[in-house]
Amino acid sequence: MRDVTELSRAFGVNAEWGEGGNFPRFFEHIRGKRVLVLADLNTRPLGEELIRSVASHGCAIDELVYPEFEPVADERTVKMAVRRGEGSDYLLAVGAGTLNDVAKFAGSVLKKPSGVFATAPSMDGFTSGVTPLIEGGAKVTRPAQVASDVLMDAAVLAAAPSLMRGAGVGDVLAKYCALADWRISVSLTGESYNAEAADLMQEAVTRCEAAVPALAAGRREGVGPLMDALLVSGYAMVMAGNSRPASGAEHHMSHFLEMDFLRRDLPIPLHGVKVGLGTLVSLYLYRRACTLPRLEGYECVRREAEGLPAVSHAEEILRSLSCPVRFSEIGVSKETMREMLQKARLIRDRFTILTLYCSVGAMEEVMDEIVERFY
Ligand SMILES: [Zn+2]
Structure with missing residues (x-):
């Protein structure tokens, strides 16, 4: 790199x-x-x-x-x-x-x-x-x-609190889904792609992931690859001319929750913590798409799902850094989760895995299991 x-x-x-x-x-x-x-x-x-x-x-x-x-x-x-x-x-x-x-x-x-x-x-x-x-x-x-x-x-x-290091890692793991969302949009909507920006981002994510054990132990050598990935994210966005390399459905879910916390006048959990939870949901949606009859034939989605980490793997990473892996841990209700799954895609006009699920009517089919799995 x-x-x-x-x-x-x-x-x-x-x-x-x-x-x-x-x-x-x-x-x-x-x-x-x-x-x-x-x-x-x-x-x-x-x-x-x-x-x-x-x-x-x-x-x-x-x-x-x-x-x-x-x-x-x-x-x-x-x-x-x-x-x-x-x-x-x-x-x-x-x-x-x-x-x-x-x-x-x-x-x-x-x-x-x-x-x-x-x-x-x-x-x-x-x-x-x-x-x-x-x-x-x-x-x-x-x-x-x-x-x-x-x-x-x-x-x-x-020496930063473990939760803050975890939030940074959550914001980096999100790039897996953000890049997948970008590529399915390229296939399904004809959106343009910048391979240089995407590859740069992916490489930084991989290196950061390898540093997780050091980060979890609070060792200095862990923070270099994490900061590199956080800085590269900004550059990849400049190269792409938009935030595609860094932000997809997981960020839309985080923004939706943020507005909900604001509305309720409650302290807002760290950005990376909410994004980490959104990432778990996105990873789940990709995997699940491979077994949903309604999403049969979406080859690009299946391809992305195969390249993504397992939900349990991402959960272990977040957990090792004291990050919540259930929405209830940050005070989000089942009702709000349901609303998020249906409405987060409306936050901005950007095609993501959430858009796909909602547009083919597949969200209703998986809503209950997602709430059960991640509440
Ligand atoms: Zn972010």
Whole structure:
């Protein structure tokens, strides 16, 4: 596989591994600049060494530490970052999901570069050109800049809570189904395909999967292949010109659940955790398609099913990283599961295994068994 640092450079991203807050290439970029650090109560302590090093490179530092442990990327959070960022030249997120999203989006609004010191390998938004935000209580996706610098310290990433490492793996395992969904759409709807992007993504997924035992044990060597896969995901999307290489029905199921949590005003489980559950359902749907008379003759689906991991294998991987493998574990009811199976495909106009099941009337046939199997 291509070296991910090299690949990153081709996409204008400095993906830099360092230790103890030492990131020489990054320091070259920001020397003498005014840097706004965005953090929360969880992540601020992890950025201590880095922030000190940044200050020692002639930078003036301003800090916005959100006074909570898990801020959400909504209007209030974004507004605070934009207001504080006006007087800065560079926005540095110390965090992962939300803080990275806020820095990317606020940086785009202010037309100032941003970067992230990744405190957990929990999602693939580091190098994507979009940012999920919550506006008016609803989830939206806005265009945003790609981070200029992604700073990674293996000791910090390996020490992230197991569930966050598991969420990252969930977001990577999802690519199996996302790529399968893409290919069946190519066969059934004539959608265009980008083999280079798909192969790059698949290779990164395979390498990440091999690193699962190390990740589960919290060993440093596990985080390299996981971060590589999370970064490659962003590049594969840029190459494809859309999110096909990284997102299929499993992401639609996750988005559906997210909106449901928002509606009920409940804390939203990690993106990768919901995506991991969606992945289990997608894998099941592919396997099951081979034995459903109604889906006989869909050769492309059978072909994909043969190349996908078994549901039990994916479950073992997620379980080994403390990730839920049943919807009840994250507080999703059987009723919501049923609704998700029928409606998640409507989230966006994209052909997936869910679209196929629903369009041929096969979903009703398998609904009960899926709910029983995964509730
Ligand atoms: Zn994702």
